[in-house]
Amino acid sequence: MTLSFNPPLQMPSLFYFPQNQKPSAIALPGTKCIIQPQVSLAHLTSFRVGGEAQWYVAPQNINDVEASFEWLQKQDLPLTLMGAGSNLLVSDRGVSGLVVCTRHLSYSNFDPESGTVTAGAGEPLPKLAWKAAKHGWKGLEWSVGIPGTVGGAVVMNAGAHISSTQDVLVSVKVIAPDGTIETLSAKDLNYSYRSSSLQKDNRLVIEATFQLQPGFTKEEVRAITSQNLQSRKQSQPYDKPSCGSVFRNPNSYKAGWLIEQLGLKGYMIGGAQVAQRHANFILNYNHAKASDIFNLINHVQEQVEKHWAICLHPEVKLLGEF
Numbered sequence: 001m002t003l004s005f006n007p008p009l010q011m012p013s014l015f016y017f018p019q020n021q022k023p024s025a026i027a028l029p030g031t032k033c034i035i036q037p038q039v040s041l042a043h044l045t046s047f048r049v050g051g052e053a054q055w056y057v058a059p060q061n062i063n064d065v066e067a068s069f070e071w072l073q074k075q076d077l078p079l080t081l082m083g084a085g086s087n088l089l090v091s092d093r094g095v096s097g098l099v100v101c102t103r104h105l106s107y108s109n110f111d112p113e114s115g116t117v118t119a120g121a122g123e124p125l126p127k128l129a130w131k132a133a134k135h136g137w138k139g140l141e142w143s144v145g146i147p148g149t150v151g152g153a154v155v156m157n158a159g160a161h162i163s164s165t166q167d168v169l170v171s172v173k174v175i176a177p178d179g180t181i182e183t184l185s186a187k188d189l190n191y192s193y194r195s196s197s198l199q200k201d202n203r204l205v206i207e208a209t210f211q212l213q214p215g216f217t218k219e220e221v222r223a224i225t226s227q228n229l230q231s232r233k234q235s236q237p238y239d240k241p242s243c244g245s246v247f248r249n250p251n252s253y254k255a256g257w258l259i260e261q262l263g264l265k266g267y268m269i270g271g272a273q274v275a276q277r278h279a280n281f282i283l284n285y286n287h288a289k290a291s292d293i294f295n296l297i298n299h300v301q302e303q304v305e306k307h308w309a310i311c312l313h314p315e316v317k318l319l320g321e322f
C-alpha cells in the first residue's frame with residue numbers, strides 16, 4: 001500500500017512579470033556572454049522541479065565568468081552557483097539574483113609526465129571517469145555513477161565505493177565574486193564527509209587537478225568502472241528524477257536503513273515519493289512540486305527523530321525560499 005498526504009497550495013513565483021514587462025537579456029561587453037532573465041531551472045536540475053532564476057548565465061570561459069561577476073557587483077544582487085544541478089532542490093518560487101551555471105566550462109587535459117588530469121568545473125564526472133579509464137589511469141573509477149560536474153564534486157566532496165574527491169584532488173582554481181583568482185590545495189578545503197570549506201563561501205571553482213595512477217591497461221580500468229556503474233544501477237533508482245541520497249549518513253548508521261525500518265519506502269507527499277529501491281532517495285515520482293519534495297524531506301526527518309532520536313541532515317542543497 002502507498003501512503004500519501006495532500007500538499008498545501010503552492011506559493012507564487014517571485015518573478016512574475018506580464019509578458020510585455022519582462023526584462024531584456026543583457027549582452028556583456030567584450031564577450032559573447034549573455035545574461036538571461038527568468039530562466040526555468042527545473043530542466044537544469046536532476047530533480048526536474050523548481051522555479052526560475054531571476055537572472056541566469058552559463059559562461060563559456062573565464063573571461064565570461066569575470067564579466068558576469070563584474071556585472072553582478074554593480075547590481076548588488078545575490079549570487080548562486082550551480083554545476084549539473086544533481087544535488088539541488090530549487091524552490092517553486094525561484095531563485096533571486098544571478099545563477100551562474102558552469103555546464104559549458106567542460107574540458108580535460110591529461111598530463112602523462114605527472115599522472116595528473118586538470119578538468120574544467122563543468123566537466124561531467126562520469127565523462128572524466130570514462131576518459132581516465134580509456135587512458136588506463138586508475139583513481140576515478142568510483143565516480144562513474146555520480147551525475148555531477150567536477151566543480152560540484154570538489155565542493156560536495158562527492159564520493160562512492162569508499163572513495164571520495166578528497167582522495168584524488170591536488171589543487172583547485174577558484175574565483176571570488178570580486179574577481180580574485182586563487183589556487184588552493186586540497187588541504188585548504190578542510191575536507192570531511194560530503195563537506196568542504198567551499199560550501200561556506202561563494203567562490204566559483206573554475207578547474208581542478210587530480211592525481212591519478214597511470215600505467216594500467218584500459219581494459220582493466222574500464223572493467224572496474226563498468227562494474228561500479230552496474231552495481232549502483234542495481235541498488236539505486238536511476239529511472240526517476242532525484243538528487244541521489246537526500247540525507248548524510250549519521251555516525252555509525254546508514255540514513256537509508258533508518259528510514260526503511262520505519263516503513264517509509266513508497267510513502268508519498270503530492271508527486272514526491274520515498275524510493276522503493278533505496279529509502280535515502282526521494283523521487284520526483286509523478287510531476288512533483290519542489291514543495292512536495294521539501295515536505296517529504298521534513299516528514300522523513302520528523303519520523304526518524306521521533307523513532308530513533310537521530311537528526312538527519314540533508315546532503316541536498318536547498319535554493320530559494322521554502
Ligand SMILES: Cc1cc2nc3c(=O)[nH]c(=O)nc-3n(C[C@H](O)[C@H](O)[C@H](O)COP(=O)(O)OP(=O)(O)OC[C@H]3O[C@@H](n4cnc5c(N)ncnc54)[C@H](O)[C@@H]3O)c2cc1C
Pocket residue numbers: 046080081082083084085086087088102121145146147148149150151152153154155156157158159160198203204205206237238242243244245317
Ligand atoms: C542519481 C544520483 C546519484 C548520486 N549519487 C551520488 C553519490 O554516489 N555520491 C555523491 O557524493 N553524490 C551523489 N549524488 C549527488 C550529486 O551528484 C553530487 O553531490 C555532485 O557532486 C553534485 O555535483 P553538481 O555539479 O550536480 O553540483 P550542483 O548540484 O549543481 O551543486 C551542488 C553544490 O555545489 C555548488 N557548486 C557546484 N558547482 C560549483 C562550482 N563550480 N563552484 C562552486 N560551487 C559549485 C553549488 O552551489 C551547490 O552548493 C547523486 C545524485 C544523483 C541525481
